[in-house]
Amino acid sequence: MSEPLENVRGPIPGKRSTELLARLRLHESRNVTAIEERFPVVWESALGSVVTDVDGNEFLDLTSAFGVAAIGHSNPYVASAVADQVVRLAHSMGDVHPSEVRIELLERIASIVPAGLSRTYLATSGSEAIEVALKTAMLATGKAGHASFRNSYHGLSFGALEVTGIERFRKPFAGALAGHALFLDYPRAKNAADEDSAPALESARSALQKRDDIGALVVEPIQGRGGVILPPTGFLRGLREICDEFGILLVVDEIWTGFGRTGTMFACEREAVLPDLLCIGKAMGGGLPIAALVGTEAAMNAWPLSEGEALHTSTFLGNPLACAAALATIGEIERNDLVSRAKQLGVTMVSRLGNLHRHKIVQDIRGRGMMWGIELDSAASAHETVVRALSLGLLLLQAGPEGNVISITPSLVMSERQLFHAIDLLDRALAPR
Ligand SMILES: Cc1ncc(COP(=O)(O)O)c(C=O)c1O
Structure with a gap:
């Protein structure tokens, strides 16, 4: 049986979505959901790479919902593991009484991360994982400052916001930020073969040389929300060397790039870089909220041994x-060899997406594995494309600090038939307006 494609039954959003969105508008914080005439729809269910809305419309999902549904929405193995667990033990006591399943997960994480990373803090969001990384670096180095990159995205809670480099998110709260962060320029590879990271590394080195208070350098191997920006090959390796030189902990944020998305289990493995601290999340929980900070023994042992109350914990740890x-x-990723699949599909994507260059509004197409960005001439073009795609039965996401990029991060289990069809729909959504 071939996998389902899209099925749009009427105008988008349909009647039931419209009714529910009107109710949402009354009670949800007004900053959360942007409700327009043609956008969004209310989701009812999802399976694999297809999302069904409350009016019965079916959409092909090229976002995997922020990269979370990497093994497909409502994966049956995840569903039965959770169903099994919920009747036995839904909650244990964070830093007091652990559960067996938590111990199994800690062991499993240690078995899939790069060798040398062995100790984990389990968080409930990516932002929390980043914050614990910053605290770890402070304890380990005695230095309170951090460095990160312009247009980076590491989350929006106050600690994470200290290192998030997208100005729009920082500006309204700038008065309350400690402002210990140094923002460096993130280089953009000219093409897939670009290895010239020297200028960016040189400018990072000279900026870091002027500060003696930096304990952590936080970096995404590919900037995701910043617009799917790939640095030249060798950049991450160069940062590792600079961190070693200045006694700074290298924090690699793989919350989006992790779990096979870019064709290796973690993107830092491509350059054989061992971070001091690795942040993971999103795809990790197959749809349930969980993230983690995984560190080297040396870095993580900066935390004192708990003798009662942990210095950092949370109710749902x-x-x-x-x-x-x-x-x-993790079992599904390994059983289906989804890391290799992402790598292979990445090669296919080059030619398939390449066809989209014929649209005048397309300025650049870049990516690796199952993480791609299509840069358009303006945020308005990107928005119109996302809205049109929805009416055609396709889910897309806008990215980039200006919003002019369409990010494509499908599930790693999407069939070729679904993927190619989704790209055909994207082609239609990009057509002259
Ligand atoms: C690279 C990266 N880091 C951190 C975060 C923040 O994670 P969360 O939204 O789970 O707090 C995100 C979320 O998009 C992300 O893409």
Whole structure:
């Protein structure tokens, strides 16, 4: 049986979505959901790479919902692991009484991360993982400052916002930010073969030389929300060397790039870079909220041994349902060799997406594995494309600090038939307006 494609039954959003969005508007914080005449729809269910809305419309999903549904939406193995777990133990006690499933997950994480990373803090969001990384670096180095990159995205809670480099998110809260961060320029590879990272590394080195208070350098191997920006090959390796030179901990944020998305289990493996601290999340829980900070023994041992109350913890630390889901997710990635699949499909994507260059509004197409960005001439073009795509039965996401990039991060299990058809729909959505 071939996998389903899109099926749009009427105008988007349909009647039921419209009714529900009117109710949402009354009670949700007004900053959350942007409601327009043609956007969004209310989701009812999802399976694999197809999302069904409350009016019965079916959409092909090229976002995997922010990269979370990497093993497909409502993966049956995750569903049964969670169902099994929920009747036995839905919650344990964060830093007091652990659960067996949490111990299994900690062991499993140690088995898939680059060798040398062995100690984990389980978080409930990517932002929390980043914050714990910053705290770890401070404890390990005694230095309170951090460096990161312009247009980076590491989350929006106050600690994470200190290092998030997209100005729009920082500006309204700038008065409350400690402002210890140094923002460096993130280089953009000219093409897939670009290895010239020297100028960017030189400018990072000279900026860091002027500050003696930097304990952590936080970097995404590919800037995701910043517009799917790939640096030249060798950049991450160069940063590793600079961090070693200045006694700074290298924090690699793989919250989006992790779990096979870019064709290796973690993107830092491509350059054989061992971070001091690795942040992971999104795809990790197969749809349940869980993230983690994984570090070297040396870095993580900066935390004092707990003798009662942990210095950093939270109510839902190591939630058993999320742990069971994460174990099933890692199992699915390995069982189906999804890392290799992402790599192979990445090669296919080059030619398939390349055809889109014939649209005048397309300025650049770049990516690796199953993480791609299509840069358009303006945010308005990108928005119109996303809205039109929805009416055609295709889910897309806008990215980039200006919003002029369409990010494509499908599930790693999307069939070729679905993927190619989705790209055909994208082609139609890009057509002259
Ligand atoms: C690279 C990266 N880091 C951190 C975060 C923040 O994660 P969360 O939204 O789970 O707090 C995100 C979210 O998009 C991300 O893409």
